[in-house]
Amino acid sequence: MTDFDVIVIGGGPVGENAAARTAAGGLRTALVEAEKVGGECSYWACMPSKALLRPGHALAAARRVPGVPVGERLDPAAVLKRRNEFTSNWDDSGQVGWAVGAGLEVVRGRGRLVGERQVDVGGRVLTASRAVVVCTGSVPRIPSLPGLSEASYWTSREATSAQEVPSSLVVLGGGVVGVEMAQAWARLGSKVTLVVSGERPLPKAEPFAGDLVADGLREDGVTLRTGVRATGVSTADGVSTADGEVTLELSDGSSVSGAHLLVATGRQPATFDLGVEQYGFTAGDALPVDDTGRVSGVDWLYAAGDVTGRALLTHQGKYAARAVGTAIVTGAESPAPWTAAVATADHTAVPQVVFTDPEVASVGWTEAEARKKGVEIRVVDLDIAVAGSSLHADGYRGKARMIVNEKTRTLVGVTFAGPDTAELIHAATIAIVGEVTVDRLWHAVPAYPTISEVWLRLLEAYGL
Known part of the structure; x- marks a missing residue:
């Protein structure tokens, strides 16, 4: 006898998607979660961070259009209250109700691999007849800095769940978490300093994107310290307190201080205390998987x-989870690319x-990535300056880049940077996934007057 057909360890969005897929396929599925069903994204990442950012964006957008009556500042209490509502006040009963309704059995506790298709949860050993799926996500990567372990510091969790606006905040790290939280808290009234080791924030993005974001942060009063590294941390009186001043010492001999220090220096796979060592893997490292999500060497x-290290994004993890669920239900061994049982788009x-x-x-x-891969490309750069952007905001500033594989005449990369460009990116995603040639894309006529007209200008600049 086995307890379940499938056991999913980790009840965040990724685990929920994998479990829902297998349950919908008629398999008895357990969802094991040590903290809150709904995971990091629901309570400490995607949802609360965007809830903190949106009011500031709305106010800034209104100020860019003459004739719209706006106030001088945000109402922090209202912003935080709305953020709390988006996290259900950190109560996961609604998510548990969804899981039960989807036919899952929620098992509370930390899951650990203890044998073939066996998972120990607080002393209870569950056995799966079909598969075990690890969806434990990632945890903050904390640097080894003298004094940091003795200081009181924020990670992304504290930054997205704080119930008061800090009087001042030092942010270490210019990645996504660093820039988003720096801007969110600056617009809510905190005095923010962002420390970035490189020339600009967002080092993995196109350089022009990092430059535009840096300009936006400065306009919001954020002090940027670029080209310096942290060398140590100290507190005002040598004693760590929740609200005491924290000082970050820098490689140029200077220092910056704030009421709080946010350490946003990346994330690493949550494979600690999971039992992966018995299968030849190292705790803290990513689990290598094929495109169906099967872990290398363990069928x-x-x-x-x-946890796989492939694409640390909620939507991409959910996509991979749906592929895993489909592969388990159908028994797919080597499905063809672009079928539902493989996460081909990861590449x-x-x-x-x-x-x-x-x-x-x-x-x-x-x-840079395209050239490193040896692809013959042509890069088309444009300012976003079309009728739609002019109507959208006075003084609209934005840039677009289109990268074309010259042999296939298809897109391999697109970046937009500017106010409200997020809704443009799905069109680019479809073009890349569908391998639409620029000649065919020419006939996808953008509506006028929208910011999407930049597509026409990019193709014209390409030479069509």
Whole structure:
């Protein structure tokens, strides 16, 4: 006898998608979660961070259109209250209700692999007849800095769930979490300093995107310290407190201080205390998987989402989870690319939006990535200056980049940076996934007057 057909470890959006898929396919499925069903995205990442950002964006957008009556500042209490509502006040009963309604059995506790298709949850060993799926996500990667372990610091969790606006905030790291939280709290009234080791924030994005975001942060009063690294952390009195001043010492001999320090230096797969060592893997490293999500060398073990290290994005993890669920239900061993049992897009068409003002929306490869792959490309760059953008905001500033594979005349990468460009990126995703040639794309006529008219200008600049 086995307890279940499928056991999913991790009840965040990725685990929910994998479990829902297998349950819908008639398989008895357990969803094991140590914290809150709904996971990081629902309570400490995607949803609360965007709820913090949106009011500031709305106010800024209104100010860019003459004739719209606006106030001078946000109402922090109202913003935080709305953010709390989006997290259901950190109560996961609604998510549990959904899981039960989807036919899942929710098992509370930390799951650990203890044998073939066996998972220990608080002393209870569950056995699966078909598969175990690891969807444990990722955790903050904390640097080894002298004094950091003794100081009180924020990670993304504290930054998205704080119930008061900090008087001042030092943010270490210029990735997505760093820039989004720097802008959100600056617009809510905090004095923010962002420390970036490189020339600009968002080092993985096209350089022009990082530059535009840096300009936007400065306009919101954020102090940017670029080209410096953190060398140590200290507190005002040598004692760590929740609201005491924290000082970040920098490689140029200077320092910056704030009431709080947010450490936003990346994330790593949550494979600690999971039992992966018995299968030859190292705790803290990603689980290597094929496109069906099957873990290398273990035919009954699957994984999806951040834990695989493939694309650390909620939507991409959910996509991979749906492929895993389909592969398990159908028994697919080597399904063809672009079928529902494989996460083919992980390699060619991963979309991402940085929800700052200006937004950065991208899909596919950057110019640097395309050249590194040896692809013969042509890069088309344009300012976003069309009728739709002029109507959208006075003084609209934005840029677009289109990267074309010259041999196939198809797109391999697109980046937009500018206010409200997020909704443009799905068209680019479809073009890349569908391998639409620029000649055919010419006949996808953008509506006038919208910002999407930039597509026409990009193709004209290409030479059509």
